[in-house]
Amino acid sequence: MKRRDFLKKVIKAFFLTLTAFIFSASIYIYPSNIRKRRFHYIYLMDEDDLPKKGVRKIEFHYEREHRIVNSRVFVVAGNDKFTAFSPVCTHLGCLVNWDNNKKEFLCPCHGGKYNASGEVIAGPPPKPLTRLPLEIKDGKVYVGIKV
Amino acid sequence: MGKIFDWIDSHFGVKEPHKRFLQRTIPPNVNYSYCLGGIAFTYFLMLAFTGLLLSIYYVPSEKEAFKSIIAITNEVTLGWFIRSLHKWSANLFIVFIIFHAIRVFIHKAYKPPRELNWMAGVLGFVVAMASGFTGYLLPWDQKAYWATEVGTSMFGTVPLIGDYLIYAVRGGLDINGTTLIRFYSLHVLYLPISMVIILWAHFHMVKRQGIAKRL
Numbered sequence: 479m480k481r482r483d484f485l486k487k488v489i490k491a492f493f494l495t496l497t498a499f500i501f502s503a504s505i506y507i508y509p510s511n512i513r514k515r516r517f518h519y520i521y522l523m524d525e526d527d528l529p530k531k532g533v534r535k536i537e538f539h540y541e542r543e544h545r546i547v548n549s550r551v552f553v554v555a556g557n558d559k560f561t562a563f564s565p566v567c568t569h570l571g572c573l574v575n576w577d578n579n580k581k582e583f584l585c586p587c588h589g590g591k592y593n594a595s596g597e598v599i600a601g602p603p604p605k606p607l608t609r610l611p612l613e614i615k616d617g618k619v620y621v622g623i624k625v
Numbered sequence: 626m627g628k629i630f631d632w633i634d635s636h637f638g639v640k641e642p643h644k645r646f647l648q649r650t651i652p653p654n655v656n657y658s659y660c661l662g663g664i665a666f667t668y669f670l671m672l673a674f675t676g677l678l679l680s681i682y683y684v685p686s687e688k689e690a691f692k693s694i695i696a697i698t699n700e701v702t703l704g705w706f707i708r709s710l711h712k713w714s715a716n717l718f719i720v721f722i723i724f725h726a727i728r729v730f731i732h733k734a735y736k737p738p739r740e741l742n743w744m745a746g747v748l749g750f751v752v753a754m755a756s757g758f759t760g761y762l763l764p765w766d767q768k769a770y771w772a773t774e775v776g777t778s779m780f781g782t783v784p785l786i787g788d789y790l791i792y793a794v795r796g797g798l799d800i801n802g803t804t805l806i807r808f809y810s811l812h813v814l815y816l817p818i819s820m821v822i823i824l825w826a827h828f829h830m831v832k833r834q835g836i837a838k839r840l
Contacts, residue, residue, distance in 0.1 A: 508789065509796050509803065545801075570778040572771055587775055 515624035522551065525617045529555045533576045533594060535565075542625050551610060551621050552576060552583070554594055562621050563596050564608040574607070583607065652836055658728045659836065665721035666824065668714045673817065675711040683763070685809035687802030690765035715757055722750050734837035742830040749823045752816055759812040765805060773800055773808075 520540050537550045550573070552563040563583075565573045572587035582599060583592040590601035597606045611622040634640045682701055684693040697704040726746065729735055735743035762773045777800065780790040796803030 504793075508793050512792050512798065515798065570775040572775060587771065 517622060518625045519613055519620040519622050520625075522553075522612075522619045522621045525614055525619055528560060528619060529553060531555050532578070535576060538621075540625060547625075549623070551623075552607075553612070554596075560612055561596070562610040562612045564610055564623070566608065567603060568598075568605040568607065569601070569603040646832055655836065661721055661725035661728050665718055665725050668718035668721060669820065669824070671714040672711060672718060675707050675714065676813065676817075678707050679711055680813060685763070685805055687765075687805060690763065690805060694764045694766075715760060719753055719757060722746075722753055726750070729837075732837055736837075739830070739834055739837060742827060742834065745823055745827045745830065749820065749827060752820050752823060756812060756816045756820070759808040759816065762805060762808045763812065770800060773804065777804075 518540070520538060522536055522538055533552055533554050535550055535552055537548065539546050539548045541547070550565050552565060554561045554563065565575075567574050567585040567587065567590050569585065569588060569590050572585050574583040574585045574590070574592065576582075577584050581594060583594075583596070585591070585601065585603070588602050590603040591599045592603070592607050593599050595606075596609065598604075613620045613622065679697065682693060682697045682704065684690060694708075697708050699705070729743070729746070758776055762769045777791055777794050780794055781787045783790055792798070794804075794807070796807045
């Protein structure tokens with residue numbers, strides 16, 4: 479083998495090793511504990527405390543991976559029907575607030591607005607607010623979230 | 626100064642090879658707008674220096690980060706001053722990179738043979754912005770948290786590899802201590818090292834190609 483050909487092979491091997499290294503590095507930086515979020519029903523409040531009308535913000539907490547996570551949900555009272563909305567804006571994940579004067583959900587980050595049915599009325603959000611299932615059992619209200 | 630420097634230089638030999646660069650004649654019709662890049666570089670040096678000082682007191686952990694920032698601001702002697710210098714230098718660094726880029730653009734200095742240097746400059750700007758973004762999380766307050774929530778969520782909008790990117794950047798499903806360590810590591814190691822390499826290449830090309838003639 480000529481020296482030139484040999485060196486060419488060495489350079490090729492070097493770049494192959496480099497590619498393998500970059501590939502391993504990109505696997506290395508990916509966290510190993512990523513799992514699918516599981517669906518859980520979490521106690522929210524007693525049935526008597528459900529709002530008669532309008533929108534109420536309910537704060538609750540749960541435990542995940544030995545850490546207390548504070549969370550909140552908006553319960554909207556309709557005609558004998560309750561809807562729960564996740565407060566997470568569908569744009570980039572900020573938490574929306576309910577403006578009781580304007581009767582709309584407002585996201586503080588980029589001005590996304592939703593009406594009381596969770597539909598987008600202004601701003602950048604691509605989707606309506608996520609509806610969360612509510613379950614009433616033995617006078618207690620549970621909300622279904624992915625934990 | 627002269628004698629000590631001459632003694633060092635007689636052994637180290639740094640003066641002679643840099644004479645061409647340090648004692649070169651400045652081309653005619655150069656005005657103060659040609660200083661913008663140099664000003665940006667001065668801010669980079671300020672950032673490196675104050676950053677080194679801040680790293681002595683800052684603790685990049687979920688429980689300690691915010692406390693250590695409060696301690697730097699209120700308890701450490703001149704801590705508020707060093708922190709402010711770092712913060713304002715960071716802002717002005719970005720501002721002067723933009724001014725510099727505008728000057729280069731107006732003078733059409735991005736044209737061949739300097740197109741690679743324009744690319745190096747753009748890369749440097751990206752690294753500067755990334756440094757700003759990662760540094761923003763380090764105070765670990767509400768503003769930092771939500772800015773990072775928004776910023777990292779944007780990674781999720783990349784087609785196909787969005788989920789990989791978002792979890793790789795956050796180090797988990799949500800923003801927590803792991804994210805803080807990652808951002809700290811990027812902010813004090815990866816990005817500054819990249820910046821130094823990019824700036825070396827940038828200055829090397831300026832030295833080789835000279836300053837573009839004005840229109």
